[in-house]
Amino acid sequence: MARSKSSASRSTPASGRSGTIRLISGQWRGRKLPVHDVEGLRPTTDRVKETLFNWLATEVRDSRCLDVFAGSGSLGFEALSRYAGYVMMIEQEPKAARQLQQNLQTLQCEQAQIVCRDAIQVLQNPCSEPFELVFLDPPFRKNLLLQVIPLLEQQGWLAKRALIYLERENEGEAPEIPPNWQLLKDKQAGQVRYQLYLRESTTE
Template identity: 85%
Template sequence: MARSKTSSPRSTPSAGRAGMIRLISGQWRGRKLPVHDVDGLRPTTDRVKETLFNWLAAEVRASRCLDVFAGSGSLGFEALSRYASYVMMIEKEPKAARQLQLNLQTLQCSQAQVICRDALQVLQAGCSEPFELVFLDPPFRKNLLPQVIPLLEQQGWLAARAVIYLERENDGEPPVIPPNWQLLKDKQAGQVCYQLYLRESPSA
């Protein structure tokens, strides 16, 4: 997903493509959406995004999606284009969150909500209606995944068989993954590694 990332130039695989995201497939195929010029914004590259949504071909339609660190909304908008039923986008940077809202208005899309708050605060508050698909692509080198992953499990954010996408820098310490998350896919592209997990109910 496109996210606000603070990273060195060599770890920014989308350098030179800031300012616009492109929707790959679905009802808005080929549409380009503006991205607010926020320092460190690092949209997921088209190459990685296409691989991810090939993995998710059977998972997106009619699913409830959570984009925890939305940034430019690249993954959330792609899910909406592919007929997700609802997408919650969490983005704490006000200008980036405002651009997400403007892009939803441009698309005349009412199946999404933008929450302009710190993701950890939102997740700590809990969730009464869990999500089937979750995008986890936090700012690089902030060590957020070890904090976010337990909150998703403990605060009711994940459906029994939720699918979780995780993207991170490949030179960092891997986060501890819950034992009930089954690794489905694992790839690397440049300075980024990304995985797809299937959550099993802890009581299963």
């Protein structure tokens, strides 16, 4: 999916191209969307995004997606372009959230919701409609995954066989992963580590 200093946007520019994100495939292939100039915004690079959506090639269409730290919306909009059924994007920074909303209006897309709140606070609430695909790309070096991952499990945000994408800095301690999450993919690009997990339900 970018980063401001807040707990709901992504950190340090990684793509070297601030100002826009590019949709790689789907109904809006090649479309560029503006990104608000928020300090530290870090859209997922095209290289990493293309690898991720190759992994998810058969999983995105009609799925319910959650972009927990939306930032630029790079991951959420890519999912929408590939015909996701619904995408919720959580972004705390008001200017970035307004840009996400404007981009939805530009695309005339009604299959998404922008939630301008702190991601941790949002996930502390029970979820009545679980998500099948979840993007976790938090600000680097804030250990937010340590807080977010347990909440996703405890509050019912994950469907029985949800796919969870993690993007984090390669250095430092890895977050604790629930025993019912199976690692499917694990790659590194520079200082970025990105992984895909399959979640199995803990109940029958």
